[in-house]
Every structure is written in structure tokens, then in C-alpha cells.
Amino acid sequence: MKRTWWVDINELDEDQKRVIALPGDGDYLLLGPAGSGKTNLLLLRGKYLYKRGEKNILVVVFTRTLQEFIVGGSREYEFPTDRIVTHRRWQQDLLYSYGIRKIPPDTFEAQRAFFTEQITNLVDGRGLSGIYDAILIDEAQDYTVEEIKLFKRLGKKIFAVADSRQQIYAGENPVPALEKLIPKVERLRFHYRNGRRICELADALAKDTAAYEPLIKTCRYNEEGQESSVEHAHCVDLAEQIERVLKRLPAQLAAYPDEFIGVLTPRREEMDAIWQELSSSALGQRCVVQGAGETISFAPDKPICICTAHAAKGLEFRATHLLGCEYFKKFAQNRNLVFTAVTRTKTALSLYYSAEPPGYLASALSSIEGPAPEFELSDLFPKAT
Numbered sequence: 001m002k003r004t005w006w007v008d009i010n011e012l013d014e015d016q017k018r019v020i021a022l023p024g025d026g027d028y029l030l031l032g033p034a035g036s037g038k039t040n041l042l043l044l045r046g047k048y049l050y051k052r053g054e055k056n057i058l059v060v061v062f063t064r065t066l067q068e069f070i071v072g073g074s075r076e077y078e079f080p081t082d083r084i085v086t087h088r089r090w091q092q093d094l095l096y097s098y099g100i101r102k103i104p105p106d107t108f109e110a111q112r113a114f115f116t117e118q119i120t121n122l123v124d125g126r127g128l129s130g131i132y133d134a135i136l137i138d139e140a141q142d143y144t145v146e147e148i149k150l151f152k153r154l155g156k157k158i159f160a161v162a163d164s165r166q167q168i169y170a171g172e173n174p175v176p177a178l179e180k181l182i183p184k185v186e187r188l189r190f191h192y193r194n195g196r197r198i199c200e201l202a203d204a205l206a207k208d209t210a211a212y213e214p215l216i217k218t219c220r221y222n223e224e225g226q227e228s229s230v231e232h233a234h235c236v237d238l239a240e241q242i243e244r245v246l247k248r249l250p251a252q253l254a255a256y257p258d259e260f261i262g263v264l265t266p267r268r269e270e271m272d273a274i275w276q277e278l279s280s281s282a283l284g285q286r287c288v289v290q291g292a293g294e295t296i297s298f299a300p301d302k303p304i305c306i307c308t309a310h311a312a313k314g315l316e317f318r319a320t321h322l323l324g325c326e327y328f329k330k331f332a333q334n335r336n337l338v339f340t341a342v343t344r345t346k347t348a349l350s351l352y353y354s355a356e357p358p359g360y361l362a363s364a365l366s367s368i369e370g371p372a373p374e375f376e377l378s379d380l381f382p383k384a385t
Contacts, residue, residue, distance in 0.1 A: 034343035035193025054133035170332035195228020204364035262317035
């Protein structure tokens, strides 16, 4: 992916250089907005520790899709890819390495509680402590406080990156607890991914939080190089939404060579339908679906990535198509989920829906379009036939 992973220290701003220069010992928490380079710095930190001789390192991510994405960056930085693991795989492997193998429950929340309990019992029962040289945690805001405490007990040092606004799973925000567990906090002020139009929409979505710092104020995106845009459309049904995407993709593939384009939706049901249509189209050979089953590697010859909004966490796309926006309201933390999906986009964002989207999203879209057209009071009433 073009310009995702840094290749020269001169590409870093002063905040990022300060993080690069942090001493090798100690725990650190890095906070920053979407597109500020947190994951790049996480990988560079991992490589720094690895080159110091600390080989027993883990880079823990939440989803397999994000794992595959970061693996691409680890190759750029020549960091061992087998050190990058999903949280669930690490939990299973840790328990199995100590002879514990139990069948977890079916639901996501039940599984989280199950594995936390099993690992806590293991750590307490065997007195485990500092069994890893370092644990580096991406998207730390998506872990529970109990999970964070286990990382802290098992890693000799911790390096975590987080953004509270992108917490997309139900539960307590763990960032305040992280700041107590890891008092050495570094902050990134500027971000480079999102164009100004995307920032305007994201800021309108996030106005529910008084402490939120608007992205537009710290945006360093090159608008002159590629002007950003936000479009949205009410469609008859999902089939029309897909049809509109298929019409847009050829021009975007030509305009943005060597870059990824995201086709996202909240629910797996719509994702499967989108994949069925796109994979059987003339663009089928250029598409990949990141869903259940085996996760597919990100590759330049398959620049169109189809996945759920949850699976897109941590990814970035030059253009993003967000379908089925009315279904966001079905999920916990759905306002943060919309914010996270929107901020995956560098330049061109298109949203589609066949029923009314959540009110806050409709309001945010309206707010960035300027004043509503004038109307007469008589326009409020049905027209005579």
C-alpha cells in the first residue's frame, strides 16, 4: 500500500521522532488520533527492542484482518511476522503451552470472559510473571481492563497505543486505567491520513463528547495533492448500492493505482451479498473478502477489500464505500463504530443506505453540506392532487 509504512526517519514529525527516541526500558502508552502513525511507531518500537536482543516479543492485535495488514508493514520493517498475533490466538496458545485446552463458549462476550478467567487462574496458580520480554498492544482501547492487567503481569515491558474515540466494543473505556497502569504517556498531535472533508464528517460524528479534539484542527493531509470528498446516497435496496459501487470502482482503480479501496458494511449478512456480486463481476479477480475462515493476505493485485466495519479496524483505504449504513444502529458503541469506519478513508468516502441511517449520522452528513434550502411553511403539508 502506497505511503502507509514509513521508509525514512525524515518522514516523521517531531512528536513521532520523540517517540522513536524513547529509552529502551520502561512501559509507555501512546495516545493519538486516527491516522497519526501509532501502528507504524508500534512496529518500529518492536524492531528496536528486537534489535536490542529482546527476542521474546509479542505484537498483539484484535482481529485477523488487522494482523494481516500489519504483517505487510512488518515485512517493510524486517520485523519477524510470527511475533504478530491476534489476541484470541495468543490466549489459546498460552493456555495450550501450559497443558490447558478447554472448549470456549460460542458468543464473543462469553469467550472474552472465559479466556480472561482461564488465563487469570493460570497466572495466579503458577505465579507467572514477566514471561515475555515485551508486549506491544495495538488498538489498546478495545481491550478490557482485566485483559490489560494480564498483559502488564506477563510482559517485562509494555508499549500500548490507543485512541478512546475508536473504542468499538461494549464495555468500560480502559484508557483511564491504562494511564494509571502505564504513567509514561506520550501523545501525538497531528494526523496525515484523512482528508479535510473526512475530518469534517468525523468531527460532526464526535461532537457528543466534550473532551474530543477535532481532527480538522490537527489535519496535515495534502488536500492540494488529492482533494477529499464525502458523498452519500439513498438507494432502493442493497442491490442498487452494490450497483453504484461497481460503477465507481473502475475509475477509482485508475485514479488510485497501487492503493487499497475498502468496501465495508456493518453486518456479515450484507458483506456476504456484496462479496457474491463483486466476486462474480468483471472486477472479481481484483477483490478479496476478509471474513470468517482463513484470512487472506493483502496483495497489490487485489486492491478491493470487502469486510465488515469491525474487521476494518486499523486499516486504511484511499477510497471507502460504506454500504448498509442503516444497520450500524444494531451494534453496541455504534457511534464510535461509524467514526472508526469513516476514518479508514484517506480521500474519497461514499456512504449508502436503503433506510434511514442513525440520526447522528444523518445529522453529521447534513451539517457538512451547508445550510438547508429555504422552504415555505406550506411545504410541510401534503400536496393536493
